[in-house]
Amino acid sequence: MPPILEGRDCMGCAKTGSGKTAAFVLPVVQKLSEDPYGIFCLVLTPTRELAYQIAEQFRVLGKPLGLKDCIIVGGMDMVSQALELSKQPHVVVATPGRLADHIRSSDTFSMSRIQFLIMDEADRLLEQGCTDFTKDLETILGILPAKRQTLLFSATLTDTLHDLKNIAMNKPFFWESKSETRTVEELDQRYILTPEKVKDAYLVHLIQKFTDEHDDWSIIVFTNTCKDCQILTMMMREFNFPTISLHSRMKQKQRFANLAMFKASVYKLLIATDVASRGLDIPTVQVVINHNTPGLPKIYIHRVGRTARAGRNGVSITLVTQYDIHLVQSIEAQIQTKLKEYPVVEKEVLKILTQVNVTRRQCEIKLESTDFDEKKEIYKRKELILEGKDPDLEAKRKAELEKIRSHKKKFKLKIQESIDKQKRGQLKKKLMKRKQMKKAGKTTA
Numbered sequence: 001m002p003p004i005l006e007g008r009d010c011m012g013c014a015k016t017g018s019g020k021t022a023a024f025v026l027p028v029v030q031k032l033s034e035d036p037y038g039i040f041c042l043v044l045t046p047t048r049e050l051a052y053q054i055a056e057q058f059r060v061l062g063k064p065l066g067l068k069d070c071i072i073v074g075g076m077d078m079v080s081q082a083l084e085l086s087k088q089p090h091v092v093v094a095t096p097g098r099l100a101d102h103i104r105s106s107d108t109f110s111m112s113r114i115q116f117l118i119m120d121e122a123d124r125l126l127e128q129g130c131t132d133f134t135k136d137l138e139t140i141l142g143i144l145p146a147k148r149q150t151l152l153f154s155a156t157l158t159d160t161l162h163d164l165k166n167i168a169m170n171k172p173f174f175w176e177s178k179s180e181t182r183t184v185e186e187l188d189q190r191y192i193l194t195p196e197k198v199k200d201a202y203l204v205h206l207i208q209k210f211t212d213e214h215d216d217w218s219i220i221v222f223t224n225t226c227k228d229c230q231i232l233t234m235m236m237r238e239f240n241f242p243t244i245s246l247h248s249r250m251k252q253k254q255r256f257a258n259l260a261m262f263k264a265s266v267y268k269l270l271i272a273t274d275v276a277s278r279g280l281d282i283p284t285v286q287v288v289i290n291h292n293t294p295g296l297p298k299i300y301i302h303r304v305g306r307t308a309r310a311g312r313n314g315v316s317i318t319l320v321t322q323y324d325i326h327l328v329q330s331i332e333a334q335i336q337t338k339l340k341e342y343p344v345v346e347k348e349v350l351k352i353l354t355q356v357n358v359t360r361r362q363c364e365i366k367l368e369s370t371d372f373d374e375k376k377e378i379y380k381r382k383e384l385i386l387e388g389k390d391p392d393l394e395a396k397r398k399a400e401l402e403k404i405r406s407h408k409k410k411f412k413l414k415i416q417e418s419i420d421k422q423k424r425g426q427l428k429k430k431l432m433k434r435k436q437m438k439k440a441g442k443t444t445a
């Protein structure tokens with residue numbers, strides 16, 4: 001906080017749940033109290049839920065000042081957001097895509113005087129993953145004043161430090177919590193080695209065990225895809241666990257409603273994709289289960305960081321198949337901690353295996369009869385349009401590529417067949433010759 005108050009750019013890297021939000025909200029509120037005007041501060045964050053959480057912190061800590069905030073995220077009404085922006089709130093908390101849309105489409109607000117640009121989960125904002133924020137960030141940075149303070153925060157800053165230094169130019173003060181491990185000591189990190197087909201049975205068994213052993217429990221299960229998230233949610237409901245889901249193919253209002261109900265413990269089990277893996281602060285979460293082993297150590301760090309926050313204890317259990325062992329090794333190398341095996345009575349799991357797998361199949365069939373995949377197509381089309389591409393042309397191109405690929409495959413198969421035929425013919429000839437020679441030998445003898 002002191003370097004921020006001195007006016008320096010700052011990069012803060014501290015473990016999950018250690019209070020990074022307050023570390024930037026408090027100095028901003030302090031500075032705002034000295035010279036209050038709007039728009040004073042812009043906070044960028046990768047997910048919509050996180051934007052609401054950060055705005056809430058500004059609202060609580062800035063209450064004595066009468067701090068006014070405005071949340072600009074996708075999936076919500078753009079007109080009312082534009083109206084809010086035109087009222088010059090002190091703090092704007094936004095996801096990059098929607099804010100860039102506002103900048104491109106309206107001139108009813110100005111960010112030319114902002115004093116603070118804060119990027120929370122900065123490494124995610126700057127990495128070029130499945131959601132690439134680069135273009136939107138360029139649009140946003142283009143309208144911000146050069147003279148400003150830039151603050152970057154994350155639990156995993158070090159991996160992208162080089163890119164980040166380009167954003168925070170003004171000799172940034174770099175703060176990293178001194179510790180050998182990259183996860184908190186209060187977190188008990190476990191794994192279960194399981195064949196892919198038994199994973200779901202382990203999951204049901206684990207959740208049943210927590211339900212039986214604890215009156216007050218709250219669990220997040222992370223999955224790899226939206227479809228898997230949906231199927232697991234349906235399955236867990238079949239087993240009567242109070243379950244709710246959170247993934248990017250849900251309507252935004254539903255996403256907020258589900259998260260609120262999970263936070264209020266109306267539902268005790270949240271099945272989520274990585275849209276919930278960063279930043280969300282839900283103190284009641286005691287257990288995080290990774291239904292799939294995360295492909296990157298930093299995804300693991302953020303996922304398991306949803307429990308054991310602010311000094312509380314927590315458990316994480318990662319389901320590992322024989323194909324994921326190298327992933328666990330790279331996670332262990334990064335976090336400087338060995339995961340311990342979680343003890344399970346295998347017999348108990350095998351007892352429910354058939355029932356669990358039949359239930360999964362039933363849920364898969366149920367989901368196939370809905371428009372879940374259709375929605376995916378609509379979403380893909382929307383994405384292509386936003387990228388400035390024609391979805392029909394892209395589909396045609398894809399179909400043509402597929403046609404060429406299948407031709408190639410057929411051609412390869414044909415060649416292989418004729419080679420095999422030739423080989424078989426040669427072999428037949430050889431055998432015939434040998435037979436004839438044998439016969440001839442016998443006759444001579």
Ligand SMILES: Nc1ncnc2c1ncn2[C@@H]1O[C@H](COP(=O)(O)OP(=O)(O)OP(=O)(O)O)[C@@H](O)[C@H]1O
Pocket residue numbers: 014015016017018019020021022154155278279280281283305309310
């Ligand atoms: N000084 C403090 N004493 C006690 N609790 C605190 C303190 N500062 C913050 N907290 C609480 O700790 C919790 C975690 O804080 P926060 O969400 O800011 O963590 P974070 O470091 O941003 O984690 P992540 O990397 O997961 O986003 C919050 O509930 C917050 O209110």
